[in-house]
Amino acid sequence: MAVNIYDDINKLESTFRSTEEFGKLKQAVEAVTAxxxxxxxxxNFRDLQITLQQKQAQGEEITEEEMVSAQExxxxxxxxxxxxxxxxxxxxxxxxIDEVNRVLIKPVQSLYESM
Amino acid sequence: MAVNIYDDINKLESTFRSTEEFGKLKQAVEAVTAxxxxxxxxxNFRDLQITLQQKQAQGEEITEEEMVSAQExxxxxxxxxxxxxxxxxxxxxxxxIDEVNRVLIKPVQSLYESM
Ligand SMILES: [Ca+2]
Ligand SMILES: [Ca+2]
Numbered sequence: 001m002a003v004n005i006y007d008d009i010n011k012l013e014s015t016f017r018s019t020e021e022f023g024k025l026k027q028a029v030e031a032v033t034a035x036x037x038x039x040x041x042x043x044n045f046r047d048l049q050i051t052l053q054q055k056q057a058q059g060e061e062i063t064e065e066e067m068v069s070a071q072e073x074x075x076x077x078x079x080x081x082x083x084x085x086x087x088x089x090x091x092x093x094x095x096x097i098d099e100v101n102r103v104l105i106k107p108v109q110s111l112y113e114s115m
Numbered sequence: 116m117a118v119n120i121y122d123d124i125n126k127l128e129s130t131f132r133s134t135e136e137f138g139k140l141k142q143a144v145e146a147v148t149a150x151x152x153x154x155x156x157x158x159n160f161r162d163l164q165i166t167l168q169q170k171q172a173q174g175e176e177i178t179e180e181e182m183v184s185a186q187e188x189x190x191x192x193x194x195x196x197x198x199x200x201x202x203x204x205x206x207x208x209x210x211x212i213d214e215v216n217r218v219l220i221k222p223v224q225s226l227y228e229s230m
Contacts, residue, residue, distance in 0.1 A: 004130060005211065008127040009127065009215055009218050011123050012120070012123040012124065012127050012215070012218075013218045013221075015119060016222070019120060022222070025223065029230060033230055093223055096219075101212065104127070106128075107128070107132050108140065111140055111141055114144065114148070115147065115154070115157070
């Protein structure tokens with residue numbers, strides 16, 4: 001890997017951390033952390049997601065009961081304005097990362113499309 | 116999205132296109148394109164991959180015959196030095212893109228780990 005691309009990656013990371021979206025996520029994480037109800041709701045949501053992802057990764061069956069429980073926990077989390085703000089801020093950052101991927105993959109695809 | 120992050124993304128894309136890895140892929144694509152045997156082998160490989168991916172996306176069963184055929188086509192493609200060079204160059208570029216993703220996801224993960 002050419003050394004100078006690291007400079008560009010680090011510059012991008014620095015700008016990424018100074019975006020409005022990143023600031024919003026930081027504030028939202030702080031607001032959730034400061035609220036014991038929101039904090040507990042989010043932990044339930046995250047723990048259940050991790051459990052189900054692990055089951056799926058191990059090829060284990062996910063029961064209908066677990067699916068319903070996951071949906072209910074997700075709905076309860078998203079009904080909390082502090083958690084919702086956090087998830088929305090995270091989505092904003094995901095959109096930036098997706099854009100970076102699109103921009104980098106495009107010239108590679110163009111080479112293959114020339115074939 | 117803060118406007119100035121586009122400058123960083125575009126700068127990164129420009130450096131990405133000037134990496135040794137991108138130059139290697141460009142040359143490899145040209146070498147494959149210029150060789151009708153390599154070109155045909157690669158097209159067989161790519162067409163079969165796309166067909167199987169579409170089947171999978173539509174939830175259709177992939178037969179053992181198709182799996183064996185896919186493996187044989189992949190092996191034949193990779194046994195061609197020109198195609199192998201192209202796939203290796205592409206892997207080098209994927210590693211750069213993976214690194215960019217890791218660098219950007221890290222500060223987001225750090226925020227969540229603080230919870
Ligand atoms: Ca509360
Ligand atoms: Ca030939």
